[in-house]
Amino acid sequence: MSQYWSDLVHTLQPYVPGEQPRHVELTKLNTNENPYPPSPRVRAVLDDAAVDALRLYPDPDSGALKAALAARAGLAPENVFIGNGSDDVLALAFMAFFKQPEPLRFPDLTYGFYPVYCKLFGIASRIVPLNAAFEVDPADYAAESGPIVLPNPNAPTGRALPLEQLERLLAANRERVVLIDEAYVDFGAESAVALLAEHPQLLVVQTFSKSRSLAGLRVGFAYGSAELIAGLERVKDSFNSYPLDRLAQAGALAALEDEDYFRDCIARVMATREWTVAELTRRGFAVLPSQTNFVLARVPNGRARALFEQLREVGVLVRYFDRPRLHEHLRISIGTDAEMRRLIEEIDRLLD
Amino acid sequence: MSQYWSDLVHTLQPYVPGEQPRHVELTKLNTNENPYPPSPRVRAVLDDAAVDALRLYPDPDSGALKAALAARAGLAPENVFIGNGSDDVLALAFMAFFKQPEPLRFPDLTYGFYPVYCKLFGIASRIVPLNAAFEVDPADYAAESGPIVLPNPNAPTGRALPLEQLERLLAANRERVVLIDEAYVDFGAESAVALLAEHPQLLVVQTFSKSRSLAGLRVGFAYGSAELIAGLERVKDSFNSYPLDRLAQAGALAALEDEDYFRDCIARVMATREWTVAELTRRGFAVLPSQTNFVLARVPNGRARALFEQLREVGVLVRYFDRPRLHEHLRISIGTDAEMRRLIEEIDRLLD
Known part of the structure; x- marks a missing residue:
């Protein structure tokens, strides 16, 4: 609050941007970014x-x-x-x-x-x-x-x-x-x-x-x-x-x-997505059919929040929505093959 | 007008951006851009x-x-x-x-x-x-x-x-x-x-x-x-x-x-400005003291619009304001030494 602010400003809520960690060692599957660099x-x-x-x-x-x-x-x-x-x-x-x-x-x-x-x-x-x-x-x-x-x-x-x-x-x-x-x-x-x-x-x-x-x-x-x-x-x-x-x-x-690079890049993301869907499904996740660079997956037994937090502790960031209809799901961005393998390995360890 | 627009849109005037010519042969002294490239x-x-x-x-x-x-x-x-x-x-x-x-x-x-x-x-x-x-x-x-x-x-x-x-x-x-x-x-x-x-x-x-x-x-x-x-x-x-x-x-x-480059660059612009002010003054322009990268100069006999148009015809762009207190002046951005020499040469030719 400030005497200098317009009335308007007092009515606005400060916005808190989403988590954008700066540690490169993290596996960042929470903001639907593309895992591949832009066209050369x-x-x-x-x-x-x-x-x-x-x-x-x-x-x-x-x-x-x-x-x-x-x-x-x-x-x-x-x-x-x-x-x-x-x-x-x-x-x-x-x-x-x-x-x-x-x-x-x-x-x-x-x-x-x-x-x-x-x-x-x-x-x-x-x-x-x-x-x-x-x-x-x-x-x-x-x-x-x-x-x-x-x-x-x-x-x-x-x-x-x-x-x-x-x-x-x-x-x-x-x-x-x-x-x-x-x-x-x-x-x-x-x-x-x-x-x-x-x-x-x-x-x-x-x-x-x-x-x-x-x-x-x-x-x-x-x-x-x-x-x-x-x-x-x-x-x-x-x-x-x-x-x-x-x-x-x-x-x-x-x-x-650069149409060729574009086609190649989305094909890679889609292939990795299908691999990820298969691996998650095999582990008891219910994965919605996705035509995006992320998947929404219901966690086995619906324990999405717990898995979200455990993954976060080991540096794998995914997205959890604490709201009706979504609180048993995680939204997982499609990264590189290596990143998705790491995700699956950590899930195997955590849900063991 | 469109049935799809909000009422708001109907009340707004379309904006016409300022002239930004794309012909490199022009001497562009009308938008107060810096004549030197950014720091390496x-x-x-x-x-x-x-x-x-x-x-x-x-x-x-x-x-x-x-x-x-x-x-x-x-x-x-x-x-x-x-x-x-x-x-x-x-x-x-x-x-x-x-x-x-x-x-x-x-x-x-x-x-x-x-x-x-x-x-x-x-x-x-x-x-x-x-x-x-x-x-x-x-x-x-x-x-x-x-x-x-x-x-x-x-x-x-x-x-x-x-x-x-x-x-x-x-x-x-x-x-x-x-x-x-x-x-x-x-x-x-x-x-x-x-x-x-x-x-x-x-x-x-x-x-x-x-x-x-x-x-x-x-x-x-x-x-x-x-x-x-x-x-x-x-x-x-x-x-x-x-x-x-x-x-x-x-x-x-x-x-x-890059503080050194910054200092050097503004020193060059200021030196060129002082040269330009001196040359314009010598030709009967009344130039306001400037601490910017442009000068506002009253054209001899107040014929600013005519000079603006004549300069434009030969590819030298400066700024003319058709409004009270300013219509006898031109605003001239400070370019390179070569650009300002060209401006002065064209003025000499046009006001001869």
């Missing part, structure tokens, strides 16, 4: 010329990156929005499209920032529970007309809706924006980008943080109709006009252009 | 390890950079706030400290974003005209008790208040935050950091964009009392929790540590 092309593009050019302001529009993203999706630059990580894109989308009388709908188990943004921006919400198999059922979103935000695949469940079910959901919701958050889509799910031509209410948000191994660079983006992108640009230019810095623009573009 | 240490720190680490999220607190900034100013990390460029820091400070009943005071001729932020955040303001010599007079800020934002040196005038006058202003304004925006302070003015110990209401904002040649990296920061910094952190974590990316943190830290 990212290194190559950060050359003398790029560093010398840092004396100049960046392109406020991230024009080259925007054009490349548009081309990759068969869209025009006016269908692409770029932000400082997909959290930035999401926050701007909440302001641009969800701040309105009808409540925003999203699942009970989903990305934790959605309720946070609703609270911050004063957006009404209605929680739609996942079914017993932790799946989104499009029928649950058919009755009302408010906007929708839905990760596909969902987090922390890892489950994805196939395209025809997404299409059902969109066909029943044409009046307000439907935001599909595809942070994890590259690890085996189908992108809703294919549905953009038929659905001007659809906004598809993606990120370079997961499948492109660039969490440290903060680059996210959205695909949508020109009118949705124009709405986002208006809010961005008014509340947060900070462009991507030059190295972020250059690095993201280089990563985007 | 920035290049050195963007190595294989830094690029590999991009797969991991950045430190949300920019801890290493914060510690280095604190040490340089003889302060503690809790006295330092870091943002995505000083515009980000300013926007958060406006929300944290200026959104309150008493109007915010600032000069009639000053940084153009202040009135923009007031409008966006619904902040009442009162304009305090500069005196006839384009100087801030602390006496003009003594009568009321609202908060103040003041660049020192001021832009676009280039004039700076000496420390004892800043102290007078602070002594008369202890109830609300006084924000001193020191974007250009390193080019010859005195920093208000020396006054922080006595003034918990003082917030000093600086940037890596000008004197550190890192406009392309988007790094700004503020020094202040722990209670002001805590207020900024609260707003940032709530509305815009985007951390600096890893390369921005590493690059800024490397630049900060």
